Amino acid sequence: MNRVKVDLDGSSYPIxxxxxxxxxxxxxxxxxxxxxxxxxxxxENVDRxxxxxxxxxxxxxxxxxxxxxxxxxxxSKSLSTAxxxxxxxxxxxxxxxxxxxxxxxxxxxxxxxxxxxTFLRGLPVVQIPTTLLxxxxxxxxxxxxxxxxxxxxxxxxFHQPEMVVMDPVVLETxxxxxxxxxxxxxxxxxLVWDENFFWKAVDNIELFENVExxxxxxxxxxRCCEIxxxxxxxxxxxxxxxxxxxxGHTIGHGIEAGSGYGELRHGEAVIWxxxxxxxxxxxxxxxxxxxxxxxxxxLTRLSLPSLPDDLTGxxxxxxxxxxxxxxxxxxxxxLLREPGEKVDVEQVSEAELKDAWEFLTxxxxx
Numbered sequence: 001m002n003r004v005k006v007d008l009d010g011s012s013y014p015i016x017x018x019x020x021x022x023x024x025x026x027x028x029x030x031x032x033x034x035x036x037x038x039x040x041x042x043x044e045n046v047d048r049x050x051x052x053x054x055x056x057x058x059x060x061x062x063x064x065x066x067x068x069x070x071x072x073x074x075x076s077k078s079l080s081t082a083x084x085x086x087x088x089x090x091x092x093x094x095x096x097x098x099x100x101x102x103x104x105x106x107x108x109x110x111x112x113x114x115x116x117x118t119f120l121r122g123l124p125v126v127q128i129p130t131t132l133l134x135x136x137x138x139x140x141x142x143x144x145x146x147x148x149x150x151x152x153x154x155x156x157x158f159h160q161p162e163m164v165v166m167d168p169v170v171l172e173t174x175x176x177x178x179x180x181x182x183x184x185x186x187x188x189x190x191l192v193w194d195e196n197f198f199w200k201a202v203d204n205i206e207l208f209e210n211v212e213x214x215x216x217x218x219x220x221x222x223r224c225c226e227i228x229x230x231x232x233x234x235x236x237x238x239x240x241x242x243x244x245x246x247x248g249h250t251i252g253h254g255i256e257a258g259s260g261y262g263e264l265r266h267g268e269a270v271i272w273x274x275x276x277x278x279x280x281x282x283x284x285x286x287x288x289x290x291x292x293x294x295x296x297x298x299l300t301r302l303s304l305p306s307l308p309d310d311l312t313g314x315x316x317x318x319x320x321x322x323x324x325x326x327x328x329x330x331x332x333x334x335l336l337r338e339p340g341e342k343v344d345v346e347q348v349s350e351a352e353l354k355d356a357w358e359f360l361t362x363x364x365x366x
Contacts, residue, residue, distance in 0.1 A: 132182025
C-alpha cells in the first residue's frame with residue numbers, strides 16, 4: 001500500500017493506493033466517514049465491470065448506498081445530467097452528512113464531485129477513480145466541473161474530497177487509448193516538476209499497459225499523487241503555482257473541443273498540447289534544440305492518435321479563446337525553461353499558437 005497525504009489549511013485527506021484493494025474499499029470508507037448512507041454515482045461501463053464488487057464491500061461494512069448510473073462519455077458531464085442527479089438525490093431525502101461516492105473515470109469524478117459540492121450546499125465526496133487519468137490527476141485536488149457547449153469545465157467548484165481510494169488493478173480493463181490518455185497526465189508531472197520521473201515513466205510505459213506488476217504501478221501512480229498533493233497544498237484555489245499543472249492544456253483543450261468532445265480523449269489532446277508548448281518554448285529560445293528533441297522523442301513514444309484533419313489554426317484559436325484560462329483577453333500557456341525545475345505561465349500570441357499548430361500538423365508520428 002502507498003499512502004499520500006494532501007495537506008491544506010485547516011484540513012487534510014488521504015490518498016490510498018493499493019493493488020487488489022477494491023474488495024476492501026468499504027472498510028476504509030467506513031473508517032474515514034463513519035457508518036453513513038449515501039449514493040454511488042457511476043457510469044454503465046464501470047458499473048458492469050466493478051459495480052457488484054463495490055456494492056458487496058459496502059454492504060459488508062453496513063453502509064447503505066443507492067447506485068445512480070449515467071451513460072459513459074464526456075456528454076454526461078453536463079448541466080442536464082447534473083439536474084437529473086439532483087432530482088434523484090432529492091427523492092432519496094439525503095441529508096448534509098450523506099456521502100457521495102464518485103466511482104469512475106475523470107468524467108464521473110468531475111460530475112459527481114460537482115453534484116456533491118452543490119447539492120444541499122455541499123456533501124462529503126469520496127473519490128474512487130477507475131482510470132489512469134483519474135487516478136494520477138483528476139481525482140486529487142478538489143476541482144469539479146461540467147461542460148457547456150462553448151467550452152470544457154466552464155461551470156465548476158473547488159470541493160476537496162474526504163479521501164481518494166484507488167486500486168490500480170482495475171486499470172487492466174482500460175483500452176489502449178484510455179491508458180495513453182492517462183499517460184499524458186503522468187508525463188506532464190515529470191516535465192513540470194521532476195524530470196527524472198518523466199524519464200522513469202517513459203522507460204516503464206509497459207507497467208501501465210500490463211498491471212500485473214502491482215508494486216511498480218503503485219509506485220509510479222503514488223509519485224504522481226505526491227506531486228499533485230504538494231502543488232495543491234501550496235495553491236489550493238489555482239491562483240499561483242498550481243497553474244503549471246495546465247501544461248499542455250491550453251492547446252490541448254482547444255484540440256479537444258475542436259475535434260468534438262470524445263473524439264480525442266482528454267489526455268491524448270494534452271499530449272499534443274504539451275508538444276505544442278515545448279515547440280513554443282524552444283522557438284523562444286527557452287529550450288535547447290537537443291532538449292526539445294529528447295522530450296519530443298519521449299512524448300511521441302506513445303503512438304499518438306491523429307489530429308483532426310478539418311481543424312484549422314484559426315478554428316483552434318477560436319476554441320482556445322473560449323477557455324477559462326484566458327484572462328482579460330490574454331492567452332496564457334505553460335512553457336518550459338528547465339524541464340522539471342523552471343516552468344512558467346506566460347502570455348502567448350496568436351501567431352505563436354498558429355505556428356505551433358502548423359508544426360503539430362506536419363509532425364510524423366507512429
